Amino acid sequence: MDEETFERVRDVVASIPAGRVLSYGDVAQRAGVSSPRLVGRIMAEDSADLPWHRVLRADGTVAPHLRERQLAALRAEGVLANGARVDMRTHRWAG
Template sequence: MARPSQHSRSDVTASSPSEAVDFGALVLEVVDAIPPGCVLTYGDVAALLGSRAARAVGTVLARSGGAHPWWRVVRSGGHPAPGHEAAAREHYEGEGTPLTGSLKEAGYRVDYALAKWNASG
C-alpha cells in the first residue's frame, strides 16, 4: 500500500461542525470496510483519510457506542483498546484473527504482520 501524504494534526481541526461530522463518518466508513479477521491501527485509519490524527480516530470509535467493529482497530503494538481486551479477544477468536502472546488477561496482541488489512487491494 502506498503511503499517503503526511498531514498535520490540524488537518482534522474542523472549521465547522459539518467538517467534524464528515471526518467521523469517513472514519466509520473505513472501519466498517475492514474485513473480519483483519485489523488496522488508529494511525492507519487516519492515514487512509490523509491525516495523522490517530487520536481523533479513537475518539470517533469511542463515541460510536460499539455500533461499528471497533476491535478491528488496534494500537500500534497490536493491542486492543485499553479496558476492552476481553471483549476484543472474543471477536478475534470468532473471526480467526491471528494473535500472539498469552491469551490470559491482556497479555495477547494481534499479530499485525499477518492481520493487517491491505486497503488498497
C-alpha cells in the first residue's frame, strides 16, 4: 500500500466530527480505497491519534476487542448504542 492511500484514509477518519460515525465502507468510498478491510488494516497500524472510535462496521456494531472503550468514547460524544450497535441512520455523518 502506498503512502498516499494511507494518508487519504487517515484524512477521512480525522475529518469525522464528534457525535457522528462512518462505517469502514464509508471511509473506503470517501478515500477512494477499494476495500473496507484495507481501511481496517490501515487503522490497525496507525490510528492512535485519530478518532478511531467513530468508525464502525456497516451494521453499526463496534470492534469486539475494543467494545467498552469504543462505546464509552461514543457515549461521551452523544452517540448512544442499543447494546453494541449504533443506529447508523441517526448517527452516520453525511458531510
